[in-house]
Amino acid sequence: MALDPARAVADLDDLRELTGDENGAQRVAWTGTWETARDFLRQKLAGTGAVEEIDEAGNQWFTLRGSSDRALLIGGHMDSVPNGGWLDGCLNVLAGVEVVRRIAAEGTPPVTVRLVSWADEEGARFGRSLFGSSAAAGSMADQDELRQRKDLDGIALPDALREHGVDLDRALEARKQLANAAAYLELHIEQGPVLESMDLPLGVVLGTFGVERHQITWKGQAAHAGSTPMDKRRDALAAAAKLALEIRPIAAEVGNGAVCTSGNVVCRPGIVTSVVETAEQLLDQRHLDAESLARLLSLAQEASERFAAEEDVEVSWDRIWNIEPILFDERLIELADEAIREVCGTSHRLPSGPLHDAAEVARAGIPTVMIFVQSLRGLSHTKLEDTKAEHLELAVQALDRLASKALATLSA
Ligand SMILES: [Zn+2]
Numbered sequence: 001m002a003l004d005p006a007r008a009v010a011d012l013d014d015l016r017e018l019t020g021d022e023n024g025a026q027r028v029a030w031t032g033t034w035e036t037a038r039d040f041l042r043q044k045l046a047g048t049g050a051v052e053e054i055d056e057a058g059n060q061w062f063t064l065r066g067s068s069d070r071a072l073l074i075g076g077h078m079d080s081v082p083n084g085g086w087l088d089g090c091l092n093v094l095a096g097v098e099v100v101r102r103i104a105a106e107g108t109p110p111v112t113v114r115l116v117s118w119a120d121e122e123g124a125r126f127g128r129s130l131f132g133s134s135a136a137a138g139s140m141a142d143q144d145e146l147r148q149r150k151d152l153d154g155i156a157l158p159d160a161l162r163e164h165g166v167d168l169d170r171a172l173e174a175r176k177q178l179a180n181a182a183a184y185l186e187l188h189i190e191q192g193p194v195l196e197s198m199d200l201p202l203g204v205v206l207g208t209f210g211v212e213r214h215q216i217t218w219k220g221q222a223a224h225a226g227s228t229p230m231d232k233r234r235d236a237l238a239a240a241a242k243l244a245l246e247i248r249p250i251a252a253e254v255g256n257g258a259v260c261t262s263g264n265v266v267c268r269p270g271i272v273t274s275v276v277e278t279a280e281q282l283l284d285q286r287h288l289d290a291e292s293l294a295r296l297l298s299l300a301q302e303a304s305e306r307f308a309a310e311e312d313v314e315v316s317w318d319r320i321w322n323i324e325p326i327l328f329d330e331r332l333i334e335l336a337d338e339a340i341r342e343v344c345g346t347s348h349r350l351p352s353g354p355l356h357d358a359a360e361v362a363r364a365g366i367p368t369v370m371i372f373v374q375s376l377r378g379l380s381h382t383k384l385e386d387t388k389a390e391h392l393e394l395a396v397q398a399l400d401r402l403a404s405k406a407l408a409t410l411s412a
Pocket residue numbers: 077088089121188
């Protein structure tokens with residue numbers, strides 16, 4: 001049985017019919033619709049000989065035994081955000097189904113092949129993304145906090161998980177699933193505008209951005225808007241505004257894809273008749289290179305000191321969150337590049353702004369790579385999310401080629 005990319009696209013359409021409505025995909029993790037999607041996946045793999053197992057974190061595995069225990073993993077996530085798109089997550093899984101069908105039809109593979117649908121990638125119900133993959137990767141360190149989390153209806157996370165057979169206290173036991181993993185492949189929609197703007201169907205992902213998130217607090221002096229001369233003001237907003245503009249030349253100077261966003265400024269007292277006393281500014285900085293990310297941060301901090309002096313205000317920085325850049329495997333990046341060139345002539349290498357399950361797997365030390373397929377208008381997490389059918393078929397072909405190349409490498 002040869003690879004049939006159109007069948008994978010038809011499966012995606014069927015899944016959309018089964019688990020979506022007029023507002024989009026409704027496969028939120030730990031719900032009945034998610035179970036319906038998992039059952040759909042089970043049915044699609046029946047007859048391939050792949051053996052199903054659901055691990056302690058709720059990840060759904062299908063294992064095609066090979067001549068060796070070393071395993072090639074192909075993964076994605078069946079869950080979606082509420083009113084989500086028809087491709088985010090499940091494209092990778094259903095393209096993986098097609099690849100598993102092709103491999104199974106050719107007899108026993110040289111190494112074991114495993115398809116995984118990670119549990120709760122989106123974190124839509126409880127606000128905790130990458131649940132299943134972080135448990136398997138061993139990086140889940142927030143179980144105490146997770147125990148306290150509740151959904152909008154007041155249902156606690158551990159109770160919701162228990163209804164789906166998952167005991168939060170045992171989730172980290174999923175770690176043994178990665179014991180023999182030798183490579184991990186993930187195909188995903190880009191969810192951004194880069195490939196479309198270059199008129200390319202497919203690209204290789206180099207890794208996921210490192211992120212620095214800070215709250216910057218500027219403190220000046222509230223003063224009457226009428227009686228305070230312009231040169232006597234200690235205006236916290238003026239300093240914040242200077243920084244909001246300065247991050248553009250800083251991003252340009254550091255370059256290589258650097259992005260910086262001043263996402264909000266909250267002013268107090270926040271009335272039209274007073275100079276701003278306190279401005280709380282949010283800053284998000286991202287880069288694929290750790291040194292460049294550190295430089296983005298230090299340049300912004302230096303600039304803030306300068307603006308504080310100019311405006312005669314005080315400035316302080318508090319880190320909200322950070323994560324280091326996670327780089328994918330160079331050898332697999334080469335193989336993915338080759339696979340893409342073979343199916344559509346031209347490849348492109350790009351970083352990923354969003355985090356993915358692949359980042360968790362890579363953090364666990366397993367050689368990992370992702371392929372992106374173009375997203376129309378760069379939209380995702382909405383029912384408007386879409387990709388041309390011909391590009392989806394190319395994506396399935398590229399994943400299949402990559403899987404073949406990875407299998408050849410692993411069995412050599
Ligand atoms: Zn996704």
